[in-house]
Every structure is written in structure tokens, then in C-alpha cells.
Amino acid sequence: MFIHFPKNRENEPSLRPIGVFDSGIGGLTVVRALRDLLPHEDIFYIGDTARLPYGGKSKATIERYSIEISGLLLAENAKLIVVACNTSSSLAIAKLHEILRVPVVGVIAPGARAAVKETRIGHVGVIGTRSTIKSEAYERAIQALNPVVRVTSQACPLLVPLVEEAWLKEEVTREVLHRYLDPIIAAGIDTLVLGCTHYPLLAPLIQEVAGPGVHLVDSAKNCAVAVKQTLMESSLENVIEKAGKLNVALTDSSSSFLATARQALQLQIDSLETRIVQSMVLVEMA
């Protein structure tokens, strides 16, 4: 068994694209935030739509998928990899830090930092996929920053399909949100981390359901801030004044959600391709 990554082409490092991946299209919320903050950067985005959802899968599977997709981004000469998926960030980021030689930025640490900064009463809510919530990655990150802050978490497995159906304002979505959020609001949180990259698309409805007393922390925006800082610290920021390109590749040829996300996020996509994921495990035949 061996892991094979194609060699990076030599290039001026700062001109190389930022590589971003998610299990699907939800990570485009992170791309939107990156576009706003770093307009000159080229971005290569891969959505693993062939294997979506990641949200209920095991750590071993999420690690393997994340390594394979990172390999595709390195083949695109990515100078930094953004894990624009809370599930991968929760379960695979340590592995990616260990094996990749480019900087890796996830969504958990930036979201946790923003939540600790925002909370006035020291009680934060976190919503995410089942795997993200089960991993307790947000609890650990928040408590490492401030052990006094209490965290109340809630897995919301129905939200990703609702977002993918583009039911962003429907009554049924409001009802589902009440079922998930009412108990954590009643527990007394004043800050709520949107711990899944699909959820920023539901932010207006989540804010209505949670009420004006609850501050929403968007992990996408905070991740973009962390990317900018990492690029500056590593002298990798592209300072050439031109509009950055956005190239998107999906691992399956169809995704109806792409049109929704593109429209909701007002993203200009310069190219759209399909990529086959190459398994990192090659079994040698006798």
C-alpha cells in the first residue's frame, strides 16, 4: 500500500491557486468569503459530490477521502489547502497537517475562536452534521481557548438535504429548525456556531428562529480570515491586482445544487469540470 501524490509543478508560489475542498457544494460558502477577502487569489475548488454526504461517515473514511481530494488539489499546484467542510475538519485535519507539506486551514479552529470572542455569557451552541457533533471537535477547540465557556451541541442531519433542495425559506425548514434549535436556545446559549458549510445559506432563517438575542458565528467567514492570515505569515499572498479565477471540479458529473449555490452566493465560476478520484490505496496484483 502506498500513497501517491503527483509532483507540484515549479511556479512562483504566491501565484499558485488556493485549493479548497468540501464533500459537495456547501464549501462554496467558504469560497464566497475568500472571494470577498482575497479578490486577487485564484481558487481551485473540488466538491466530492460522488461520495457526498460525509456527515454520517466514520473517521477512517473521512480521513481517506480528505487525503484523496487533497491529492487532486496538489495536482492543481495548490499553495494552501482549505478544508471547507466541518466534517473533514473535525475528523481529518490532524492527518492532513501530518502528511501535507502545504499549509492546511480548516473551519473548526477559526469558528471556535470567533465563538469565544462573541459570547457574553460564556455559553455557546454548535450545530453540525452527526459526525461533526459526535467528534466533539468544537467542544475541544472552544475549551482549549477558554475552559470556562460551556458548549451545547446539536446534530442537525436534516438540514443538508433541505439546503440542497434549495428550501431556504420554506415553512417545513422553519419547523425543522425549531425542532433542532428550540432546546439549545432554551438551554440559554447567546452564540450559535453554524458548524456545517451548508448552513450559511440558511442563516436568515436560523437567525429568525434563534431570535435576536443569539449571535450567529459563520465558520465560512472566519475560515477566510484565517486563510488570509496564513497566506501573509507564509509570504504566499498574491499581490498582483487582477480578479482571481474560480475553477470548480466535481467528482460526479451532476449536481443540481450547484446552480442554487452559484445563484445564492453570486459566484462567477470560470470553469467546471469532472474529476475522477484516484484511490490512494493501490493493491499490487501478483
Ligand code: DGL
Ligand atoms: N459540508 C459538510 C460539512 O460541512 C456537510 C455535508 C455532508 O454531510 O457531506 O460538514
